[in-house]
Amino acid sequence: MNALDEHQSEPETAIAYDRVSKTYPSGNRSAVSELSLTVARGKLVVLLGPSGCGKTTLLKMTNRLIEPDSGSISVDGVDIHSLPAPELRRRIGYVIQQTGLFPHMRIEENIAVVPKLMKWDKVRTSARIDELLELVGLPPDTYRRRYPAQLSGGEQQRVGLARALAVNPETMLMDEPFGALDAITRSRLQLELRRIHQDLGQTIIFVTHDIDEAVRLADVIVVMREGQIVQAGEPLDIVTDPANEFVSELVGASDALRRLSLIEAVSVATPIGLGRVPPDLTIPAETDVRTAFGAMLSAGITSIGLTNNEGEIIGSLELDTVREIARTHPVGITA
Amino acid sequence: MHTTRRTLIKGAALSPLALALTRLPVGAQDAIKVGSKDFPESIIIGEIYAQLLENAGLSVERKLNLGGTVIAQAALLSGDLDLYPEYTGTGLLVVLGESLADVPGLGGTPTAGTVVASPTAVDPSTAVYGYVKQRYQEEYNLVWLDQTPMNDTQALAVTRTFAEENSLTTVSDLVALASTVDLVFSAPVDFEERDDGLKGLRTTYGDFPATVNGVAPGIKYQALVDGDANVVLAFSTDAEIGFNDLVVLEDDLALWPPYHVAPVVRQDTLDANLGLADALNAVAQFITNDVQIGLNGQVVGPDAMSPEDVARAFLQEQGLIPA
Amino acid sequence: MNFDYMIDHWQEILVLTREHILLCAVAIGIALLVAIPMGIAVAAYPGMRTPMLVVLGAVYTIPSLAFLAFLIPSFGLGNKPAIIVLAAYAQLALVRNIQTGLSGVDPNILDAASGAGMTAWQSLMRVRLPLALPVLIAGLRIATVSTISLATVTAWIGAGGLGTLLFNGITFNRPSMILAGTVAITALALSADLLLRFAERITPASRALHSARG
Numbered sequence: 017m018n019a020l021d022e023h024q025s026e027p028e029t030a031i032a033y034d035r036v037s038k039t040y041p042s043g044n045r046s047a048v049s050e051l052s053l054t055v056a057r058g059k060l061v062v063l064l065g066p067s068g069c070g071k072t073t074l075l076k077m078t079n080r081l082i083e084p085d086s087g088s089i090s091v092d093g094v095d096i097h098s099l100p101a102p103e104l105r106r107r108i109g110y111v112i113q114q115t116g117l118f119p120h121m122r123i124e125e126n127i128a129v130v131p132k133l134m135k136w137d138k139v140r141t142s143a144r145i146d147e148l149l150e151l152v153g154l155p156p157d158t159y160r161r162r163y164p165a166q167l168s169g170g171e172q173q174r175v176g177l178a179r180a181l182a183v184n185p186e187t188m189l190m191d192e193p194f195g196a197l198d199a200i201t202r203s204r205l206q207l208e209l210r211r212i213h214q215d216l217g218q219t220i221i222f223v224t225h226d227i228d229e230a231v232r233l234a235d236v237i238v239v240m241r242e243g244q245i246v247q248a249g250e251p252l253d254i255v256t257d258p259a260n261e262f263v264s265e266l267v268g269a270s271d272a273l274r275r276l277s278l279i280e281a282v283s284v285a286t287p288i289g290l291g292r293v294p295p296d297l298t299i300p301a302e303t304d305v306r307t308a309f310g311a312m313l314s315a316g317i318t319s320i321g322l323t324n325n326e327g328e329i330i331g332s333l334e335l336d337t338v339r340e341i342a343r344t345h346p347v348g349i350t351a
Numbered sequence: 352m353h354t355t356r357r358t359l360i361k362g363a364a365l366s367p368l369a370l371a372l373t374r375l376p377v378g379a380q381d382a383i384k385v386g387s388k389d390f391p392e393s394i395i396i397g398e399i400y401a402q403l404l405e406n407a408g409l410s411v412e413r414k415l416n417l418g419g420t421v422i423a424q425a426a427l428l429s430g431d432l433d434l435y436p437e438y439t440g441t442g443l444l445v446v447l448g449e450s451l452a453d454v455p456g457l458g459g460t461p462t463a464g465t466v467v468a469s470p471t472a473v474d475p476s477t478a479v480y481g482y483v484k485q486r487y488q489e490e491y492n493l494v495w496l497d498q499t500p501m502n503d504t505q506a507l508a509v510t511r512t513f514a515e516e517n518s519l520t521t522v523s524d525l526v527a528l529a530s531t532v533d534l535v536f537s538a539p540v541d542f543e544e545r546d547d548g549l550k551g552l553r554t555t556y557g558d559f560p561a562t563v564n565g566v567a568p569g570i571k572y573q574a575l576v577d578g579d580a581n582v583v584l585a586f587s588t589d590a591e592i593g594f595n596d597l598v599v600l601e602d603d604l605a606l607w608p609p610y611h612v613a614p615v616v617r618q619d620t621l622d623a624n625l626g627l628a629d630a631l632n633a634v635a636q637f638i639t640n641d642v643q644i645g646l647n648g649q650v651v652g653p654d655a656m657s658p659e660d661v662a663r664a665f666l667q668e669q670g671l672i673p674a
Numbered sequence: 675m676n677f678d679y680m681i682d683h684w685q686e687i688l689v690l691t692r693e694h695i696l697l698c699a700v701a702i703g704i705a706l707l708v709a710i711p712m713g714i715a716v717a718a719y720p721g722m723r724t725p726m727l728v729v730l731g732a733v734y735t736i737p738s739l740a741f742l743a744f745l746i747p748s749f750g751l752g753n754k755p756a757i758i759v760l761a762a763y764a765q766l767a768l769v770r771n772i773q774t775g776l777s778g779v780d781p782n783i784l785d786a787a788s789g790a791g792m793t794a795w796q797s798l799m800r801v802r803l804p805l806a807l808p809v810l811i812a813g814l815r816i817a818t819v820s821t822i823s824l825a826t827v828t829a830w831i832g833a834g835g836l837g838t839l840l841f842n843g844i845t846f847n848r849p850s851m852i853l854a855g856t857v858a859i860t861a862l863a864l865s866a867d868l869l870l871r872f873a874e875r876i877t878p879a880s881r882a883l884h885s886a887r888g
Binding site for chain 1 (some may be wrong): 786787804805879
């Protein structure tokens with residue numbers, strides 16, 4: 017099964033799994049079984065599935081924190097077993113839940129861990145620490161000398177991200193990094209991650225069991241179940257066209273609101289002149305329909321103006337349109 | 352560590368008592384290493400031996416106040432000691448791990464109710480000494496020199512008032528009293544279970560009711576004086592017997608072996624120092640129970656003398672060393 | 675009971691205190707050299723934990739007098755057997771605390787350490803030991819304080835130290851001497867306790883926690 021053929025054709029392959037299997041000594045079935053997958057360079061791929069589906073095992077086999085029983089894995093065209101594990105891991109950014117920061121090290125020391133292992137000089141490391149803290153939105157002067165315990169969960173996870181980015185790895189592995197954060201902090205960090213990914217263009221494998229997070233972040237979602245890939249594709253495809261009942265249930269495809277969140281308002285806009293002018297409220301045109309709908313409900317209006325980057329109104333989203341999408345688009349899911 | 356310590360000691364004016372007991376090598380390679388156990392009587396006798404040897408022109412290293420029979424015996428065997436004062440009874444029971452029954456001529460412990468006072472009976476003191484001396488030579492190649500008349504045996508003691516009220520002179524009298532008076536023993540905690548303790552008393556004298564007030568050895572007389580007990584497990588040369596005017600009950604059925612003191616010496620030490628045996632044997636006859644109680648009484652207490660001074664005064668008085 | 679002995683013989687008490695400190699320091703130093711690799715091994719192979727602690731617990735229950743007597747044939751009287759006995763008794767507290775400290779480190783953090791590309795040795799030295807350090811020092815503190823009081827019994831084999839005062843005082847019924855020995859030993863144990871409590875607090879791991887609260 018090579019689910020991502022369509023993406024593989026033009027871009028270069030960054031990570032390739034070839035018939036990878038893993039069974040734990042204590043387990044009675046495979047954690048990962050004969051799994052093949054290629055990840056194109058620069059993509060943010062989300063491994064999605066319930067706990068025990070093998071997604072974390074697959075992730076940790078990528079940097080050899082877990083060794084596969086059979087099959088092969090290559091990262092950037094190099095078989096991961098062709099170099100010592102610590103060396104491999106230094107090339108790959110790794111982010112886990114907030115507890116992954118070293119509590120006895122200051123923030124600057126935490127970020128400097130991999131540069132130090134790679135024997136960077138002090139000046140270069142120090143400059144990089146400032147750069148990274150700026151990147152993740154933490155003013156270096158305030159944060160460098162602090163200990164992790166002095167930071168909020170969200171701040172700690174920003175540091176975790178900065179640490180993983182320290183030596184500018186081409187590949188990042190992220191294991192439910194935002195899982196322990198509150199909803200508001202989580203969505204803020206998700207936006208930051210998207211921004212950083214767009215700016216830096218690493219290949220990212222991101223594990224989560226949260227469908228909303230997957231939809232918000234992923235270029236490609238890989239749905240896993242019992243150690244195998246059930247479906248892989250762009251978020252909209254997964255949500256609108258689940259391969260089977262399992263995926264359908266997992267992604268909650270029948271949830272009309274989730275479908276709305278996948279559609280940009282501008283794509284279903286009513287042209288200027290047909291709606292109410294001037295509208296009571298405007299929002300950016302690329303806002304998703306779900307957010308726009310929420311804004312309409314709270315303002316008690318039936319039409320909302322859509323603006324382009326210059327702030328000019330380019331159309332409107334009508335409540336009737338939203339109803340229509342929720343009811344009919346797409347077909348054949350709930351049947 | 353040793354060098355530092357010696358330098359410091361030389362530089363400081365130190366009281367003789369604390370340091371005399373742990374004095375370290377002063378350089379002479381063939382110094383006779385004299386030990387003792389950790390109670391005043393043993394320390395005084397160790398000091399007596401040391402001074403006699405010094406008087407005989409030998410150099411001596413004192414290793415007094417060691418932690419008991421096991422330590423002293425182990426050190427003697429390893430050559431860390433050349434000699435120390437030991438008790439014949441302790442040698443028999445503790446070191447050899449044997450009993451009176453093993454001693455030829457004594458033929459086993461008498462049982463309750465039998466009287467073993469025949470005129471031809473072997474003197475237990477001589478028999479035990481002879482047997483222990485022979486067994487030490489066989490087992491360890493160690494030599495017992497002459498034993499003292501002093502017999503520091505275990506014994507039961509009561510207050511004079513208690514003895515007179517109940518007409519007590521022997522252990523048998525005491526056991527007979529147990530049916531009418533509650534007997535409370537003041538003794539170390541292991542007394543109840545030891546074969547030479549309450550368990551042994553019951554075997555030898557017949558079973559009798561009693562309770563044991565287990566106390567640290569240092570305060571066992573206090574418990575008797577305070578009325579927390581009416582019988583104390585004593586050693587017959589304890590100075591406290593005299594201080595408190597106690598009555599020692601006769602061990603009429605001979606549970607306890609004799610405990611006479613003698614120097615136990617390594618054979619190679621004897622061979623290398625020909626005058627050693629004579630020097631030590633000279634004092635044996637002078638150490639009697641009364642003498643020893645007197646010596647013990649001089650070193651115990653806040654304002655008492657050091658064992659060194661007590662030993663010197665005694666030896667000078669006996670004319671064994673020059674005044 | 676009075677302080678006469680202390681007043682009249684303070685120089686001698688100082689000499690004995692110095693001996694006592696040297697004896698304990700050497701014993702604890704050797705004990706650490708043995709206990710650290712053992713603790714690391716036990717933490718690495720949890721199956722070894724129970725057998726190891728049973729053995730060390732058994733060592734701990736050997737009466738000190740018997741233990742000393744046992745060593746005299748090979749090591750004679752004096753410092754050597756004393757140091758061996760003290761070092762052996764200290765093993766239980768040290769190994770148990772080293773193992774507890776190392777095993778108590780959050781597995782997520784160790785995962786992060788390997789994930790960052792640390793070798794097993796780097797992870798041990800840079801992450802695991804530093805994080806276990808407060809627990810390790812707590813074990814060292816327990817071991818040191820008990821060694822200081824245990825070291826009195828080594829006076830039985832002529833190893834010197836403050837036990838000399840205690841035993842002579844008890845033997846010859848000199849309360850003032852016993853008091854001097856007791857006060858000196860207690861002062862020594864309390865000082866060691868305070869010093870190591872302080873050390874416990876200034877480890878990076880503890881500082882990190884305290885700074886978070888403060």
